[in-house]
Amino acid sequence: MVMVSFLACLVLLPLAVFLFSLIYRGRYVYIIAALSASAAVLALPAVMIWGPGVLDIPFGSVFGAYSLRLGELSAAFLSFSALVFMSICLHRFGSDTDMDRPLPVSQLPLLMLFCSTALMSDDIFLLLLSWEGLSLSTFLLCGFQRENGKHSWRYFAITHMGGLVILCAVLFLAQHSGSFLVSDWNGSAAAMGVFSSSIIMILLLLGFGTKLGLIPFQVWMPGLYQNSPPHSVALVSAVSSNVAVFLLVKLGYSYFVASESSVTLALVIMGLASVSAIYAALQALVQDAPMRVLAYSSMKNMSLVVLMLGLSMLFSAHGATVAASLSLLTALLHTLYHSLFKSLSVLGVSDAQEIVGSEHFIGMGGLARHHSLLSVLFLIGVLSMAALPPFNGFVSEWLMIQSMMEGFALGAEPYRMALPLGVAVLGLSGALGAAAYLRLYGLMFLGRPRRHLEFKSVNGSSLMSIGVLSVACLASGAFAVPLISVLSPSVTAMVGHPTGIVLSPPFTLGEIDPLVIVVALSIMVLITAVCRGRNKNVNRSRTWDCGSDLGPDMQYSAMSFSQPVAKVFHTVLGTRSGIVEGRLFPASNFPDHFWERVYLPLSKSYLDLSRAVRRLQGGSVQSYLGYILAVLMVLMVALR
């Protein structure tokens, strides 16, 4: 009973705030939206105390009554998403001084509502409705009128294409299993046959892949990230990726029972995800604007998540259930962690852009001297993104490597030789990513300011929200073991063998407790600091300049830093050309091969086709009558 009212509360609160925001349009709406999300933050504790909850709403659609269901997994996703949502609202409250980029305020509570219902919905109509609502409200939040309109429309088109594909897959599943409730689908793939179940899986991956930015759907990401309001970007990259991964796993695993013959599919998924991850990490290293780096970072992380899902399919096709559960768990954990560190980084970059007044690396640098608190908190986000211990990104990356190494469980299958390559993919994309994020931090916060500027201060509530997220990054990593033990029963149940296998460290190959690492590392830092002592003889002096005064531009720039890697991977990246208008430096973005070679030709041929069709529309009645006659003739001949 408690859970029924709790679920109702989760739906009604955002709805109430939405109605309120239609009347009141001041900036306190952000605070109220944040407060209304606090109920959703408590979803995980609530499920742990009172158990899973089900709420059947008395009215419904033609497909039957709406039904909500909150289990451990959806509660974890809801809690993390709501925490991120709260911080973003709080940050927006603090930084709502510039009115050039107003957010459509009422979209915020609506987005939270769709997020909750998408995560909880059990019937497909509510699920599809909330997914569509989520796409629409993020699109509206990103703004579609001003200079960023082009990128928002790209996002709109690509994700709606994805939504259409998802609709097909879900309706087919519902028709096949004879139920509109996802929880009734268990194992219906067995009756469906390998071929059609693989097709459904591919459709789902394509559909959600548009939102996650898998290759080749990433073309909307860099532009949208760079040109949209940062808070909307944070919501797109954290909250809607969370929902996308969760739905992909929920729909995929609720019917898909992997068999021997799904091995090929799993290997193809893993291969594509690997290419996507490495491409994204490489692109992240050569971008010229912080938000573009973050866009490719999202792409990289989501590709790794899909890589883990593919690995999990591979394992369960082979019956290695423990390994399959471990990889699935890793994928989910990484998604949750990603939402924390990515929103932290996006908000941090937004503050830095606000201070400097520039969206490119060219005007940045030297922020750490004047904004030490912001620089410390942002460093935590960067280190988590770079998967360095003791932060949360490291924990999930360690689990990824461990799941890859579980390949020994596969026995003597020939394809297990692909798994070492998987480890190499993790290593390469991890190192490229780490270099990209360190470069991001160094160019924004360290060194000399590259442009003379008056430093603005950062608002207190913005700093507080970033602080909350950075504590969450540290804590969610440090307490990974309890989190895993809460999630693992439902994850193992999903893989299809709810026989009481519960994952807990130690895994078969290695054992770490992140909490111990946090403690050990802090003790070591403390000891070193005490050893160095309070050195009284620290003098400030000029950087060694070889005899000529160092100007603001006489330091390593964004492009010079990544030049060695760009040279090594020249065949992938291509050559950059052109000059940024009014600037000293050459254009720093490499050509977007996918846009130029895939999307532009596609849209060109589509336009050509429609131009050809237009000739048919002469406008004279005679020709239309002629067409009708011709069609009738053809039909009569063909059908007889």
Added chain:
Amino acid sequence: MDYSLFIISTLQFLALLVSAPAVVGLIRLLKARAQGRRGASLLQPYRDLRKLWRKDEQVSEDASWLFRVAPLISAASVILTTSMLPVLHVTVLGPGSDMILAIYILMLSRAMLVLSSLEGGSVFGGMGGSRDSMISVLIEPALLLSIFSLAALAGSTELSSTAQFISQGGYLIIGPTLILAAASFCITTLAENARLPFDNPATHLELTMVHEAMVLEYSGRSLALMEYSSWLKLTVFITILVNGFLPWGISSALDPLSLALASLAFIFKLILALGLIALLESQMAKMRLFRLPNLLTTSFTLALLALMAFYIL
């Protein structure tokens, strides 16, 4: 933890910490002898550290808080990795001996170095950081793969159990997997620690330096910490090499005889490895920067072949 186990693991941890400067001193000495010079004493690195410890510190006007914190975190993470290594006995003091964890903690140290190189806004620092990023991008996959082959062989990513498994596994365990993985790890060790042919630790010529460029702005105690942590990192890598890939002699019992044998074996293997490095460095010139990818790809291929050999044979 057993009382005597605690003592022995603490002792081996401290021994590694104390001997790190001597390890570098020995390489320099052997290198000098191989080149026909007399060379400085084995104790010279200790003297350098003492000298730096007493000096004043200069901090750039452009540098922020990170400049003085980075050496602390960098040194602390290398010291933490040191505590995770089995040296004489297979127990360790630190939080387990998981090699993946060790690699990632060392990456933290490297990340701090790259960040601090961008402090101060010196072109040299940025150049070092940029080149170091390139090298680390190419090292990382090879490093993980060679650890993977070791784990495949011994069934664990923990160095303790790996060492125990291989040293007690008889001579049959010496096969292509172990040899190829060790060869790959050797190349990685040279690259990770900025030794020839990747970087010349003895020069301050801007066209060639990588690691030295990154610490160029440091002085005084911070420089001492930076130098010490790079020496300790070399020691850590050599210890992983000799105790992970050639662990014969390591003790899993606690009697004095086997411990004495273990220390003899460890010192012998250590000196052998250092001698090899010294010989290599006196015979070889530094490679051009953009020829390094070839060598690092070789290391990657070796590790991949090691795994292929494990699966096929």
